[in-house]
Amino acid sequence: MSSITAPAPASAASAALPGGGTATPASTMAGGDFETFLKMLTTQIRNQDPLNPMEGSDFAVQLATFSGVEQQVRTNQLLEQVAIGQMGGLGALAGWIGKEVRTTAPVSFDGEPLTLDIRPASGADRVELVVMDARGREALREDIGPGTGEIDWAGRTEDGPLADGLYSFKLVSYRGEEVLSTQAVGAYARVTGAEVTADGIRLSLPGGASALEREVTALREA
Template sequence: MRAAGAPAPATASDTGTAPAASGFSGGDFETFLKMLTTQIKHQDPLNPMEGSDFAVQLATFSGVEQQVRTNQLLEQLTTERAAGLGTLAGWIGREVRTTAPIAFDGTPVTLDVQPAAGATEVQLVAIDQHGREASRQTLNPTAAEILWDGSSTTGRDLPAGLYSFKLVSMKGDEILKTEAVGAYARVTGAELTSDGVRLTLPGGASTLETEVTALRDPA
């Protein structure tokens, strides 16, 4: 009971004082900021908030801000990853032309031969998985897709394994250009890596998306 004429005790609704920071839950960054600002504006100047209490609320405020930003970042990363995984499905079952090593198991491999302009002779060089020249053969200096059957320089078939190819374009004795040759292989899998999209090819081969120079449906 209070004396007549005595002022009524202040309440949270009278002063606009926000609930304690420890009770803050389910809100967001802007809500918490408004609550803290209102509390500071309406506190009794003759009985201000203790410095330690104010420090606790500021610390809570900072923690809430960081949590909101972390949640936003996680949501963004989840959305981007889901979108990225969705694009991987489009690679499966397609044929890609890549300059990365591809697997040879006795079945002819389709190569895309593109001689340099003015070449009178071209040499196709096959390189094994150890970086050694496995075969070299002379081709007509015309652009075309050819089937490489794994024949070696000695006439014997090359063993199964991973091979890459290069084309040496010549005019007489002059080498005009040496460049990688694209080989076709079917994609059997795909994954997101720190280097980008990596596509899985038959026989243990793989290629990065950046090494792919063409894409098509299997014949």
């Protein structure tokens, strides 16, 4: 099998091709385009020994190698852009630590009242607040007034306060017996930290609770 000669001398950083020749470094190869690579192959064909030509499998290996390297470099570039974007958002969220956010994600209840943002459907004459525990099971259902605004929820039942833990809330609005809407209720909790995760920026909240940035609908001073 004859060696493959690149159109320009290969540097010390060049990688050996399966056919015995050399290829440009991955960063240089991926930095160009596929048309440039095809021109290189054409040059190799013109300079090969006609009595000992390259086999078709060698072309296939080179094409596959180039395609794989190009795809890997593009993937790395994309991941780098995503990381930079996330870190930029994380830096902006540093100012959120110590403040309160309103979120529909589960929040921690430890016996102290939680502030809930109540927004019943227009025209509702009866409103129920439904409380779910960390497993999504209904823990409490109570009638509240049809008014709109913030309320302090004490988490009390006929048998006393609910156990400490994570809870989420939803509001069911009625007109007579007709259900007008069922919607998540936002609760306020203090931000204690933030981290970048595979799902996006996640805010740490008291009691082991957390919320993704996209689950936050309001921010205020604690």
